[in-house]
Amino acid sequence: MKKVFGRPKTLKPVPYHYCPGCGHSLLHRIVAEVIEEMGVEEIAIGVPPAGCAVLAYNYFDVDMGEAAHGRGAALATGVKRVLPDHLVFTYQGDGDIAAIGTAETVHAANRGERITCIFVNNAVYGMTGGQMAPTTILGQTTTTSPGGRVGNRDGFPLNLSEMLAVTRGSAYIERTSVTSPAGIRATKKAVRKAFEIQLKGLGFTLVEVLSPCPTNLKMSPIEACRWVDTEMVNYFPLGVIKDVTAPEEGKNAH
Amino acid sequence: MKGSIKIDSSQCKGCAFCVEACPNGVIEIGAKRNAMGYFYAVVKKDGAKDGKGCTGCTLCAVMCPEVAIEVYREER
């Protein structure tokens, strides 16, 4: 019999430190698969965040340089300006990219920085123990929104991807999920497209991935996936948000 | 099509994504714990009883967060 599925070579044979059913685990594999399939492991440079994925450099078998919390897009800018022909990607959680790193991300997009941000939206601060994130949905309880998030007190769920699509420098932005085989396929396609557009030099690219954090949602892994599919998507609709390579009518209105 | 899977039980954290993903009901969470302390996924002994058994469709492996499943398919 022929092997039809196994570990990509770009993912080191190291067990993850992530919780059972964590979306980070799935997304790591997806990104590693795309790097391997595109054959770009020698030019890929990853930028891990502060967040549950802080140890991402232990897993990806490509060069990696750690960023301070939220500064991924700025650090990646520095790398990319020195190595313009390399594939430079950041890997960031929602708190990292959409709270503390908002300015760095918006301006990297606005400069049309030729980098790809892999944005893992799990609606909480996973690493620090489940506090409210910029993407926590209304009514969702977290350790710092014990009665549920209230918009005009705690702020509303922030749609960073839609914000970034408005910038003229962004080339490709898509929101997907990793809660089903179809979602995983879509995510893989989106990551590949983002990388390709980056290498073509068309501008800033980002893939936002809705991702289960069963531990902090206090659900079973499968329940957490269903919560993402039924609740989270109401605030963060899936699909292509911007694609400068799409035919005219499919293009974002901006 | 006939296929088979190999689950690395030492890596499994028992999330059961594979159990849900398999269209043929081939996998279940077993009664034993691994070294990490998780009840891990196993191929059902009578996997082909009610369905057609493993077809090598890869859906379980696609959904496995731990990259603990390898899938094999009969070449035709």
Added chain:
Amino acid sequence: MRGSHIVAEAALRAGCRYYFGYPITPQNELPEYMSRRLPEVGGVFVQAESEIASINMVIGASMAGARVMTSSSSPGISLKQEGISYLGGLELPAVIVNMMRGGPGLGNIAPSQSDYFQATRGGGHGDYRTIVLAPASGQELCDLTYKAFDLADHYRTPVLILADGMMGQMMEPVRFPVLRDVGKLPRKPWAITGAKGRKSHFIRSLILDPGQMEEHNWKLMRKYEQIADAEVRFESFKTDDADLVIVAFGTAARIAKAAVKRARNEGLKVGLFRPITLWPFPKKPLQEVAKRVKHFFVFELNAGQMVEDVQLALSGQSDVFFYGRPGGVVPNPAEISRIVSRQFFQKEIG
């Protein structure tokens, strides 16, 4: 040539091809110069959205193996502290220029030296040190900037050039060193440049295991000890026969030097000791001077910061007087020589 331009041109000649910054007075001439000059030599200038972003861009460029620089003035340097701590922890070379202005808070744009503590103690978190160079002339702005890149690369550590608005604005003639061939700079095998023909590697400062983190800290400390042994710089001016020695750096040292000449004309035996490296502080050379001299007069454009290092070095064995003008006030040499003569009179020196 203008001080800020001297620093920029010297950086370029040292092989710096990347500059990331954010405007703030009184150092805007530096990024302006870079924005024009760098593209001429195939370099990159980016005006970032903040000092935080620019220092993190510096980190990225440094990780990728480039000679890279940023500059700012006091409030902006406060924002850069996050990145400076990371540069220290990640062991990355970079050159950072601070053209100090009056503070705290927004303060003013007048020349000041009130960031001495921030610079020499490390304004960021963690056990780290930053090499701090304090030029006092146009030529030194040039030479120390040029040198800063070599020091940064050699020790894999951030180097801070600590000057002030006055140094940045003043016009002085300067002789530039040769333009380095960027291709011939020492290689950096540790850089992240893509895992081509070698195993992949990573650069990180996260070390969760306390034992390993401690070892990393001791490793840094051993490096800092090496620097402290090898890189101390200072100028001694007329200290051999002096009864009183002024200790001052940067702009204050220029004023002090003129004051020394005035005092000498009045027959007072005054000298000047000028630290050029503020960290490592020239402790031993100062102690040498203290074998002959009992009276020290620390003059700073702040409310008293370097004076603590002088007191520490002299450990109570000498008489240390402090005179400072904080807030951006720059006294003239006459004022300093007047205070010095009063010191002579009061202490019955000489």
